[in-house]
Amino acid sequence: MLGKKKHFTVFWYSPKEGYFKKIHLRWQLVFWALVVFVVGVGAGVGGVLWYQSRMRRELCYAVERAESLKKEIILLENQKREQEERLQALNQKAQNILQELSALRELDQKVRTLLEKDLQSRFNKIGINLSLAGASPEIYVPLDRFMEMGFPLFVVGAGGPLFMEFPSATLPVLPRVVDPTFAQRSRMLDDTLSWMQAEILARQHSFEEILQVIQRKEELLNLVPMRWPTWGRISSNFGWRKDPFTGLRAWHTGVDIAAPLGRNVVSTAEGKVVFAGWNGNYGKCVIVRHQFGYETVYGHLSQILVRVGDQVKKNQIIGKVGSTGRSTGPHLHYEVRRYGKVINPWPYLP
CATH class of the missing domain: 1.20.58 (Methane Monooxygenase Hydroxylase; Chain G, domain 1)
Structure with missing residues (x-):
């Protein structure tokens, strides 16, 4: 009940005890109580609405992130497949x-x-x-x-926890890609x-x-002199033999190759002509000096086609088969020397 101007009067009846109580409330107290109540209710409702709005935003963000991760997973799976194929x-x-x-x-x-x-x-x-x-x-x-x-x-x-801003927002488990x-x-x-x-x-x-x-x-x-100087039949080998003039045992310093008169005689290796002319029992003779201490002698020639000082190539024609000097018929006396010593020419003939 409304009291006088400055306060309310509230009557309270207790049916159990059977009496009335009277309470006086000032206007200012009632006013501020209503203000506090209204403000509290408004704050509570506003807080609930703000929290709901924030949760909706976070949920939308989580959904968007899940979609983005899904796209990344698809991309990574494609890359992995390409890498496996390339590997x-x-x-x-x-x-x-x-x-x-x-x-x-x-x-x-x-x-x-x-x-x-x-x-x-x-x-x-x-x-x-x-x-x-x-x-x-x-x-x-x-x-x-x-x-x-x-x-x-x-x-x-490797391992470790996955950091999430809101632990309550659970995302689907991602497969290992x-x-x-x-x-x-x-x-x-x-x-x-x-x-x-x-x-x-x-x-x-x-x-x-x-x-x-x-x-x-x-x-x-x-x-190195490693070829035949001409083609023909071997009529006398290197070493001891029966001398065709005396019939006695004599040392032969080369190989005699019987061939037709005028057949070409070639140098058996590159070298320099150090002798070209008449050489006693050798008749018309050419001596070519090669590297590694080698010299080759071509005797009984019918014709000499080089001069002293000429540089000759392997297989170059240097003379013709003849029978000059101490000879019984057309043939070539071929002789190999090394460091001035006569050696067996057979190892050098292929």
Whole structure:
């Protein structure tokens, strides 16, 4: 009930006790109580609305992030598939190259073996060493290690909690799209390619070395008297023989090659003409000086086609078969000397 001007009067009846109570409330107190109540209710309602709005925003953000992660997962899966396909292609290519390198190494050894035999048959017997035994290159690559391509793979461990701004906002569990072994496999493949590059360089060096030896061989074949000076029948060998004039046992310093009068006589190696003219029992004679201390003598010529001081090539015609000097008929007396000493020409005749 409304009291006088300055306060309210409120009557309270208690039915259990059977009496009335009267309470006086001032206007100011009632007013401020209503103000506090209204402000509190408004603040509570506003807080609830703000929290709901914020949760809606976070939920929208979480949904958008989940969609973005889904797109990233699809992209990563595509990249992983492409990487796997490329890695498999590179592994196959490396396998093919390893097989080719293995065949190339075998070819290298075969070429060296054949060349070694040829060099021994041609040069070792005359004191010139072109051996490849000490020139075989080091085997840089243990090819057997890579032929199976069984690379050991080690999974690199990692972990830790995933930081989320709102732990209550749960996102779906994402599948693993990054292969933890890919980096290790890539490094192993890089190592294999590096080994193969080293092996290729080794084979290249080996074949270059073989080519150098072959070139030296061809040069030596031109510098050392290693061919027939003319074509014909051997009428007298090097060494002891029965002298055709006296019938007595005598030492023959060369090889006599019977041939028709006028047949070409060629130099058996490159060299310099140091004698061209009449030389006693040799008749018309040419002497050519070669490298490594060699000299070749061509006797009983019918015609001389070079002069002293001429530089002659291998296979160059230097005279004609004749029967001048101490001779019983047309033939060529061919003689090989080394450092002034007469030697057997047979090792030099192919």
